[in-house]
Amino acid sequence: RSYSSPETEGQLLTSFVQYFGDSLGRKIKRMPLIEETVMLEDSLLTLPVVIIGNGPSGICLSYLLSGYRPYLSPEAIHPNPILHTKLEEARHLSIVDQDLEYLSEGLEGRSSNPVAVLFDTLLHPDADFGYDYPPVLHWKLEQHNYIPHIVLGKGPPGGAWHSMEGSMLTISFGDWMELPGLTFKEWAASKRRNTKSDRVTPEEIACYYKHYVKVMGLQKNFRDNAYITSVSRLCRGKDDEDRSQLNEGISAQHLETEDEQKSVIKRNWEIRGYQRATDGSHVPFCLFAENVALATGTFDSPGRLQVEGEDFPFVLHSMSDFGAAISKGKLRGKADPVLIVGAGLTAADAVLCAYNNNIPVIHVFRRRVTDTSLIFKQLPKKLYPEYHKVYHMMCTQSHTVDSNLHSAYTSFPEHNVLSFKPEMKCVLQSASGLKKILKFSVALVLIGSHPNLFFLKDQGHSIGHHSNQPITCKRNPIEIDPYTYECTKEANLFALGPLVGDNFVRFLKGGALGIARCLAIRQKKKHELIESGDGGGDGVP
16 A cells, blocks of 8 residues: 655655755656555665664764765874874875774773774874864865765754753763864854853754754755654565565574575665654655664663652653753642652753752662762762762762751662652662652652664664663663674664764764775675676665
């Protein structure tokens, strides 16, 4: 059956068709929407790359796939003499065209991914030692290196940054949040924004990312208001009877014999979803892609305590909901305190938000205040005074067996929430097993968030380091090749950013570099096959 009328398709996706029609051949006449029964070889268009997620990870990857190439600047001298010697050996080549494993060897940094550490030290040399050296790279736009791609995101370019609390300061410096080719200070100056502070608000970062896509000429690759519903492998064997098995997502590396691998004719991806129109209607679409890059981040699903009563409407799981409740005056005049659960920076932001609005706080967290893994222990006091103010209260205004609640803030270290009750009470349990019942006005559970990969087979559980477990940034990131960022358990599927453990913007850019190099090599080989007459296929060269 047809998913939508040609008229609706044309109105909504004309710009996409026009651009890719010109870029990929005159035979392209319309958006590659298909009926459920159409097989891959009948499709009108197979894109080399579809990027899911339009946050900084997706933006940076689009930048590199659009043909921008980093070279060692003529006057640059990297403070690491060994790395600088390696860079000098191939000064005439872009970093994308060099051996990333060779360049990364011996480097150390705050990411477990070697290419992330490499690209970070090229863009921010010795940043972790407190230096503010300029990048050793300069960028060139090389049109012949463009790889056709599309970036799909739920909102405007910038991803989750548009939905974060706008008044809080970022944990990273503004310079560390920037993307290649446009410094944050340059953008701020052009907007006449005050840049006295090295740290900036999420609202400013979101505006910077949106402007970046425009000024770098990347808009043609981006589609906003796009929601993905499924990403599945379309494999076709020579024997039709094998089709159903192949369609279930078996990759070539899982086929046992060479003959079985040769029997696979096509192994592209099918991406289904819908685009939300201005009138609120949903227009379904279907795309085919040779490669898919996952750049969705980890803000999709807030962490949950999994305790009784957590689904009550007065138990919130996001700062935006809490901010909305405050702005609407729902907490004004409430005698009972707000209950905040969690010991991370988002929980600290909530404490500050409540404190600044004269709302009393009960702060519950599982760890000891002396726990060295607390994030506050890793933040310099001079740069992050507001977070150290929260940490000071956590240490000095804690609840004891004999004490009452403090008027403005009371912490409950080493406590767990056992349940929430309908009369807006919660049951806490201490490390020693003592239970306490507290009354509150609203509860806010801020214990991290997880990616939502529901559109993948088995929700992506099979591609993590620990099979058959949910993907999480810290405990079970997607398992990738450290230099190409291709999933080790699923060919032609790539991942970058928080999905592979890189939470900070300064490190996720390395994923874009690794993927761009891998795809550039494969595109070059494909061109050589086509020119020699030994290959081709229905996909886009």
